[in-house]
Amino acid sequence: MSKKIELLVGFFVALSIAALLMLSYKVAQKGILGNDKTYVLYAKFSNIGGLKVRAPIKVGGVVIGRITHISLDTKDYTPLVALTIEKKYNQFSDATSASVLTSGLLGEQYIGLDPGFVDDSVGMLKPGDFIEDTKPALVLEKLIGQFLFSKGSK
Amino acid sequence: MFNLLIDKIQQLGHKTLSIVSGLGRASLFLLSALFHIPNPRKGFPLFIQQLYAVGVLSLIIIIVSGLFIGMVLALQGYTILVGYGAEASLGPMVALSLLRELGPVVTALLFAGRAGSALTAEIGLMKATEQLSSMEMMAVDPLRRVIVPRFWAGMISMPLLAAIFSAVGILGAYLVGVDWLGLDSGTFWSVMQSEVNFRGDVVNGIIKSGVFAFVITWIAVYKGYDCVPTSEGISRATTATVVESSLLVLGLDFVLTALMFAR
Amino acid sequence: MSETLIDIQNMTFKRDERVIYDNVSLSIPRGKVTAIMGPSGIGKTTLLRLIGGQLKPESGKILFDQQNIPTLSRHDLYETRKRMSMLFQSGALFSEMTVYDNIAFPIREHSKLSEALIEKMVLMKLEVVGLRGARNLYPSELSGGMARRAALARAIALDPELILYDEPFAGQDPISMGVIVRLIRALSDALGLTSVVVSHDVQEVMSIADYIYIIAEQKIIGQGTPEQIAKESSPLVKQFVQGEADGPVAFHYPAKPYRDELLGKGMMNV
Numbered sequence: 001m002s003k004k005i006e007l008l009v010g011f012f013v014a015l016s017i018a019a020l021l022m023l024s025y026k027v028a029q030k031g032i033l034g035n036d037k038t039y040v041l042y043a044k045f046s047n048i049g050g051l052k053v054r055a056p057i058k059v060g061g062v063v064i065g066r067i068t069h070i071s072l073d074t075k076d077y078t079p080l081v082a083l084t085i086e087k088k089y090n091q092f093s094d095a096t097s098a099s100v101l102t103s104g105l106l107g108e109q110y111i112g113l114d115p116g117f118v119d120d121s122v123g124m125l126k127p128g129d130f131i132e133d134t135k136p137a138l139v140l141e142k143l144i145g146q147f148l149f150s151k152g153s154k
Numbered sequence: 155m156f157n158l159l160i161d162k163i164q165q166l167g168h169k170t171l172s173i174v175s176g177l178g179r180a181s182l183f184l185l186s187a188l189f190h191i192p193n194p195r196k197g198f199p200l201f202i203q204q205l206y207a208v209g210v211l212s213l214i215i216i217i218v219s220g221l222f223i224g225m226v227l228a229l230q231g232y233t234i235l236v237g238y239g240a241e242a243s244l245g246p247m248v249a250l251s252l253l254r255e256l257g258p259v260v261t262a263l264l265f266a267g268r269a270g271s272a273l274t275a276e277i278g279l280m281k282a283t284e285q286l287s288s289m290e291m292m293a294v295d296p297l298r299r300v301i302v303p304r305f306w307a308g309m310i311s312m313p314l315l316a317a318i319f320s321a322v323g324i325l326g327a328y329l330v331g332v333d334w335l336g337l338d339s340g341t342f343w344s345v346m347q348s349e350v351n352f353r354g355d356v357v358n359g360i361i362k363s364g365v366f367a368f369v370i371t372w373i374a375v376y377k378g379y380d381c382v383p384t385s386e387g388i389s390r391a392t393t394a395t396v397v398e399s400s401l402l403v404l405g406l407d408f409v410l411t412a413l414m415f416a417r
Numbered sequence: 418m419s420e421t422l423i424d425i426q427n428m429t430f431k432r433d434e435r436v437i438y439d440n441v442s443l444s445i446p447r448g449k450v451t452a453i454m455g456p457s458g459i460g461k462t463t464l465l466r467l468i469g470g471q472l473k474p475e476s477g478k479i480l481f482d483q484q485n486i487p488t489l490s491r492h493d494l495y496e497t498r499k500r501m502s503m504l505f506q507s508g509a510l511f512s513e514m515t516v517y518d519n520i521a522f523p524i525r526e527h528s529k530l531s532e533a534l535i536e537k538m539v540l541m542k543l544e545v546v547g548l549r550g551a552r553n554l555y556p557s558e559l560s561g562g563m564a565r566r567a568a569l570a571r572a573i574a575l576d577p578e579l580i581l582y583d584e585p586f587a588g589q590d591p592i593s594m595g596v597i598v599r600l601i602r603a604l605s606d607a608l609g610l611t612s613v614v615v616s617h618d619v620q621e622v623m624s625i626a627d628y629i630y631i632i633a634e635q636k637i638i639g640q641g642t643p644e645q646i647a648k649e650s651s652p653l654v655k656q657f658v659q660g661e662a663d664g665p666v667a668f669h670y671p672a673k674p675y676r677d678e679l680l681g682k683g684m685m686n687v
Binding site: 001005006008010011012013015016018019020022023024026027028054056063066 | 199202203204209210213249251253314315317318320321322324343345346348350351352354355356408
Binding site: 196236279281285286287288290291292293294295299 | 466469471495496498499500502503505507509510511512523525526527568581589630
């Protein structure tokens with residue numbers, strides 16, 4: 001009787017551990033922001049469009065991190081974005097550029113990093129550094145406005 | 155007319171006082187039950203026994219409902235998402251709804267109905283048949299002997315059950331989405347992985363179910379301990395456990411969701 | 418060692434506004450069977466709970482071996498309770514345990530004896546109540562009389578100094594009634610236990626008690642040995658002992674005059 005109960009409780013606990021393991025490794029990618037193996041870079045954009053916290057950071061389509069914080073710099077009133085990137089991708093050069101991109105026509109916005117050229121003259125970005133070369137989000141209304149304006153001036 | 159008003163105000167006061175004193179008694183009850191160091195030699199077997207009664211016996215209902223809810227989510231989600239050409243997002247949609255909401259909440263509701271009511275009825279019956287009283291006369295504190303192991307068993311097993319529920323639900327969604335509707339298995343998992351965040355989603359879901367477990371188990375053991383020791387009193391207490399803990403779970407779920415996920 | 422084990426002095430107990438005991442004093446001698454009788458609903462069980470410290474009186478003292486139960490700290494109260502036990506009317510056996518485990522329960526809780534030793538003790542207690550063969554049954558499988566005997570075995574498991582019996586004869590068939598009467602007397606004589614029997618079964622109580630208190634109307638209305646009680650002339654005691662329907666303790670629950678209610682004086686309110 002008591003043995004059977006212990007066996008079933010053991011089974012229950014083992015099943016829960018299996019479920020937790022599945023949830024942490026199969027369902028959630030425990031690597032990204034799941035642990036402390038990340039570092040932070042900052043970037044200022046003149047316009048971030050519809051960028052949200054937790055939006056992905058991609059290099060050539062590969063997710064390497066997420067945006068963890070968005071605020072407005074109180075000195076020059078430009079948006080300041082904190083990019084939390086996995087530690088194993090820590091070889092970005094000073095020449096790296098960041099742009100706010102959109103996946104597909106109506107998709108989510110994300111930050112694309114372009115590593116740029118690497119040679120001896122440029123240094124590497126350290127945790128906490130700013131990415132200097134940034135391209136703002138394209139705002140559809142402005143684009144359409146420009147397009148119409150250029151048409152009209154012809 | 156004036157007297158009627160006075161009467162109503164008095165009734166309101168009476169109600170308020172009885173609610174406040176009930177809350178006070180329930181808190182004192184919890185404090186006196188929890189603030190002591192359990193004796194591991196005697197306590198552990200009792201705890202295992204209750205883990206069986208509360209956790210293992212709830213497994214079947216949790217697994218079956220998890221499976222079906224996952225399958226239904228996948229089916230419903232697919233028909234909606236395919237309209238936007240976004241059926242690849244089926245994985246994260248199902249996983250996020252299960253981890254953040256349905257896992258903790260539905261498990262809590264099932265747990266309140268299955269284990270909470272059983273706890274109340276059992277303790278109430280022990281009270282009605284003077285078992286608690288006789289334990290007290292044998293110099294054994296029923297709070298420690300009866301309430302504490304049940305409380306901890308509830309606290310531990312509900313988050314575990316919620317995890318099992320979510321995992322089974324996701325497997326059910328996989329079954330429907332991949333095996334039946336023909337999504338690509340690799341896409342299903344990889345899109346899910348890129349969207350689901352361990353700390354933000356999995357851990358927050360577990361925290362939610364921990365809070366629900368606390369509320370349900372507390373209500374269940376207190377209602378049993380405090381019930382009127384008659385058969386009518388026990389049935390009232392059991393109903394009250396299910397109703398009150400379900401309502402409180404749904405209310406708390408909103409508060410917790412607002413704190414955790416709203417930005 | 419004093420002759421008196423329990424000494425209740427000027428004790429008053431109220432439940433909400435209703436007075437249950439009004440300035441009651443009584444003493445229970447060590448090693449004797451003391452019976453407390455009275456009509457139902459006057460709080461005889463309450464008296465046992467007061468002695469056990471489960472209820473606290475409004476005022477007055479309840480001394481158990483010179484210790485005042487109501488003012489004891491929680492820890493001391495639990496220590497004192499190890500010296501007494503109570504046989505509940507329902508038996509109050511733990512329904513999820515076998516008879517054996519029920520009787521082993523207090524021993525396991527309060528001692529660090531080995532299981533082998535516990536088994537010997539339990540079997541001895543079961544032998545006393547004649548249920549050694551029923552050790553593996555669950556309480557739901559026992560008859561009422563057997564359940565009460567099993568509960569008695571549990572009550573004496575730790576060899577207490579005092580046993581409180583709550584209505585031990587209520588609802589028993591004549592045979593098990595006889596068995597329990599014999600057991601109470603035997604436990605008292607053989608082990609020197611102090612017994613307090615709360616009951617309204619006059620015949621059985623008269624046959625086993627050394628001393629009897631009769632309680633009614635919040636007070637003690639009569640006391641003495643069974644012989645003295647039988648000769649008691651007070652009308653209240655006489656009514657109780659001889660079982661008359663009406664007398665000083667009225668047959669009717671207090672009500673408005675019968676005539677008035679029937680003739681519709683109440684109708685004016687409708």
